[in-house]
Amino acid sequence: MTMRQATRGTAHADVAGIVHFVNLIAASGRSPRTARRLQTVVATDVTITDTRALVWLMPDRKITVGQVAAALEVDLSRASRQLGRLEEMGLILRAVDPGDRRTHWITITDAGRALLRTWWAVWINDYLVALDGWATGDVVRLGELIERLHRAVARDAAGPVIDIPADCVARALGPEADRPRRAALERFAPVVAAFVEWTGLTTDPVANTQRLAQLARCPVAMRSLIALRTVARHGPLAVSELGERLGMDSSRASKHAAELADKGLLMRAVDTLDRRSSRLRATRKGTELIRRIDTLQRQKVREATAHWPHEEIAACSSLLERYADDLASGHVDVRGWAVPWEQTDKADVPASRERAATR
Numbered sequence: 001m002t003m004r005q006a007t008r009g010t011a012h013a014d015v016a017g018i019v020h021f022v023n024l025i026a027a028s029g030r031s032p033r034t035a036r037r038l039q040t041v042v043a044t045d046v047t048i049t050d051t052r053a054l055v056w057l058m059p060d061r062k063i064t065v066g067q068v069a070a071a072l073e074v075d076l077s078r079a080s081r082q083l084g085r086l087e088e089m090g091l092i093l094r095a096v097d098p099g100d101r102r103t104h105w106i107t108i109t110d111a112g113r114a115l116l117r118t119w120w121a122v123w124i125n126d127y128l129v130a131l132d133g134w135a136t137g138d139v140v141r142l143g144e145l146i147e148r149l150h151r152a153v154a155r156d157a158a159g160p161v162i163d164i165p166a167d168c169v170a171r172a173l174g175p176e177a178d179r180p181r182r183a184a185l186e187r188f189a190p191v192v193a194a195f196v197e198w199t200g201l202t203t204d205p206v207a208n209t210q211r212l213a214q215l216a217r218c219p220v221a222m223r224s225l226i227a228l229r230t231v232a233r234h235g236p237l238a239v240s241e242l243g244e245r246l247g248m249d250s251s252r253a254s255k256h257a258a259e260l261a262d263k264g265l266l267m268r269a270v271d272t273l274d275r276r277s278s279r280l281r282a283t284r285k286g287t288e289l290i291r292r293i294d295t296l297q298r299q300k301v302r303e304a305t306a307h308w309p310h311e312e313i314a315a316c317s318s319l320l321e322r323y324a325d326d327l328a329s330g331h332v333d334v335r336g337w338a339v340p341w342e343q344t345d346k347a348d349v350p351a352s353r354e355r356a357a358t359r
Helices: 016-029 032-042 048-055 065-072 076-088 110-129 136-154 168-173 179-201 209-215 222-234 239-246 250-262 284-304 310-328
Strands: 092-097 100-108 266-270 278-282
Touching: 016 179, 016 209, 016 222, 016 284, 016 310, 032 048, 032 110, 048 065, 048 076, 048 110, 048 179, 065 076, 065 100, 076 092, 110 168, 110 179, 136 179, 136 284, 136 310, 168 179, 209 222, 209 284, 222 239, 222 250, 222 278, 222 284, 239 250, 250 266, 278 284
Parallel strands: none
Antiparallel strands: 092 100, 266 278
């Protein structure tokens, strides 16, 4: 056995950074903050789920209502209502199949394409701005590893078509960037965009947190599970702190906390500094649920990367852990664009220092 063969196999490989990155993308896709940001940017009452439906139609695909329902994992009536809204907004067209009048074909309009490109420009900018301060060589290496990871977890299946806006890289770089840096980001942008969109659209439990929760027999809704994970990672937290981290008001955060407490996954403990207040803590049952989900997800990632050398997995996990941390610490201005905090005009950022939702 050669040394390279000996280092293959991922039974004990640390994939925590990969899982962290994937979960950050998944959580941002369900965040109320992301939903508000989308509506601010496109100035239209659309949802993240609406954008996912539109992505399936890019660039010029023609699909049925049933195919949309299957892609979004919803029933036909819900998919039909959603498509009806998008049609009223002028973002899609529905046409009857002349050969079978029971079948309606869905296509995207120019307005739908323009909306997607506007939104893509904003959230792809998040992923480029987060690389501010990274060495160009590290950016290149990160892009190579994300591309390889995408092929592994998606099993080379064709993903969504992402139309990268022409000025996306230029906006993130600024006027003083050198040619190697520009080339690195131009190569990186479509790679990370394709992976992020795949993560939002896939039904594979590697990245689909809802499917993972089902496999782990999770007894609460996804938003409550995200709240539980937040408390377990950052707690003990006051309800107001939980709401701030989740991008929602305290009343909604309190409802999620109540659901979790009712299932025995979370408890309220008296604040030692202010006995009139309480703070949220994950119970042993709650931490066990998270551990079960994490174990399942890590197992899926290890299976997908089983043919990788151990040192390659370690490098991928380490770089993605660093990248996820930089993404999570980003901020957006009042127009919804991500900016490095040290370069921000503080008066141009909401008082809450709203984080870039990444997507």
